[in-house]
Amino acid sequence: MMVEPRAGRPRASSREVLAEAACELFLEKGYESTSVADITQRAGVSRSSFFNYFSSKSDVLWSGLDARIDGAIAALRELGADADATAVRGILLTVVHDFAPDPSALALRNATAMGLEDELVRDTGLRHARLAAGTADAARRSGIGAIRADILGAAHAAAVLSSLRVWAERGAGHGSPESLFEEALAGIHDLPWRA
Incomplete structure (x- = not known):
């Protein structure tokens, strides 16, 4: 299920949106407790989109x-x-x-x-x-x-x-x-x- 990005978030690029979503989640939940699925859901993009830009969660x-x-x-x-x-x-x-x-x-x-x-x-x-x-x-x-x-x-x-x-x-x-x-x-x- 795709989640719409939050209102007001600029859609500069999926890479930037993914990085921003990941950092938000790392601060909220911690690095270990954040999954790639959490990041893609927060960013409102697919899992394949994540791997188009990053090879791993650490790569973000x-x-x-x-x-x-x-x-x-x-x-x-x-x-x-x-x-x-x-x-x-x-x-x-x-x-x-x-x-x-x-x-x-x-x-x-x-x-x-x-x-x-x-x-x-x-x-x-x-x-x-x-x-x-x-x-x-x-x-x-x-x-x-x-x-x-x-x-x-x-x-x-x-x-x-x-x-x-x-x-x-x-x-x-x-x-x-x-x-x-x-x-x-x-x-x-x-x-x-x-x-």
């Missing part, structure tokens, strides 16, 4: 950030042997640049209310690993040894994800992800790209 929270990470990893690959600190950091800045509040930011800010603490640890770890590997690969292609490359990758990925987490936890109007990323990079300034 992360798809926007994942697209940014995918773009950064592709750009890092394109650097080849020309990867240096400035180029790599410029690419990583694109992950946080103009980051608007989205489901992942809402989840980071409301992890306890949504019952997402364990999910966030696991899912943030996966994003950290992907971004760290992409950055480490860029470092290795530029001639940096494996151990140093892995350390650089982990530190830079932590800078990206930590800046997003702190920004989300502080809430709107308390700085930007870009400024927090720059602050995080200052924290690893003593870890130069090349020894």
